[in-house]
Amino acid sequence: MISFVLPFPAIDPVAIEIGPLAVRWYALAYIAGLVGGWRYALWLAQRPPAQVPRERLDDFIVWATLGVLIGGRLGFVLFYKTEFFIEHPAEIFMVWQGGMSFHGGLIGVVVACIWFALRHRIPVLGFGDIIAAVAPIGLLCGRLANFINGELFGRPTDVPWAMVFPMGGPQPRHPSQLYEAALEGALLLIVLFVLVRFADALRRPGLTLGALLLGYGLARSTAELFREPDALFVLGGLPITIGQALSLPMILVGILLVVRAARPARIGA
Numbered sequence: 001m002i003s004f005v006l007p008f009p010a011i012d013p014v015a016i017e018i019g020p021l022a023v024r025w026y027a028l029a030y031i032a033g034l035v036g037g038w039r040y041a042l043w044l045a046q047r048p049p050a051q052v053p054r055e056r057l058d059d060f061i062v063w064a065t066l067g068v069l070i071g072g073r074l075g076f077v078l079f080y081k082t083e084f085f086i087e088h089p090a091e092i093f094m095v096w097q098g099g100m101s102f103h104g105g106l107i108g109v110v111v112a113c114i115w116f117a118l119r120h121r122i123p124v125l126g127f128g129d130i131i132a133a134v135a136p137i138g139l140l141c142g143r144l145a146n147f148i149n150g151e152l153f154g155r156p157t158d159v160p161w162a163m164v165f166p167m168g169g170p171q172p173r174h175p176s177q178l179y180e181a182a183l184e185g186a187l188l189l190i191v192l193f194v195l196v197r198f199a200d201a202l203r204r205p206g207l208t209l210g211a212l213l214l215g216y217g218l219a220r221s222t223a224e225l226f227r228e229p230d231a232l233f234v235l236g237g238l239p240i241t242i243g244q245a246l247s248l249p250m251i252l253v254g255i256l257l258v259v260r261a262a263r264p265a266r267i268g269a
Helices: 027-046 054-079 083-087 089-093 104-121 124-149 176-198 207-223 242-261
Strands: 016-020 019-024 230-236 238-241
Touching: 016 027, 019 027, 027 054, 027 124, 054 083, 054 104, 054 124, 083 089, 104 124, 104 242, 124 176, 124 207, 176 207, 207 242, 238 242
Parallel strands: none
Antiparallel strands: 016 019, 230 238
């Protein structure tokens, strides 16, 4: 029997309201992730082998924003709530209410990266490594915004830090948004920083990108064990969530990129 439950901090999802203008924490989280990632990317671009001009990163922030927003929203619509949005198509554009898919956002950013790199004759994998290294900043901010919104909460539990979420019924639940912020955001950011700073990962094209895909796939699959699943289906005789199914290709591609990058040849060595 549960004797103690942490109260959910009922934070107003609207951070600033001036007349008809309302700025939500969700929007601020995405802005913070993009700006923080951009500043970190500028620092990374100065490290050897310095294949990406700083001014190109200034240009890419618009592309990245569009990739995240369009890909993330379309991914959420297609992967998670197709039937709902078929019945309420106008709500597809209401991004400020929440509802973004990392896997969709990843696809959007990958498309933007490849297109941008080819257009400006920048090494695709080298460019992708820099963008991958900064991606956990956006993940961290996004998961914190999920927590503030009280969405994407966890499964019922009796752990001492369980919370009752406003949209999750009376049962205490795992604050799985915070688990994901820690695993997919903070921990993955540290791991990638260590690879870049101490393992000279940027000299091995694809290593940082592969580590992001592998690390996120494993972190997300682990977090899904505590998160209330959107849907379950059977794969290889085992019930898995949509998040785990979408993470499996990421893990496989990540392993391939890491193995490829581990070969002896290095840029500028």
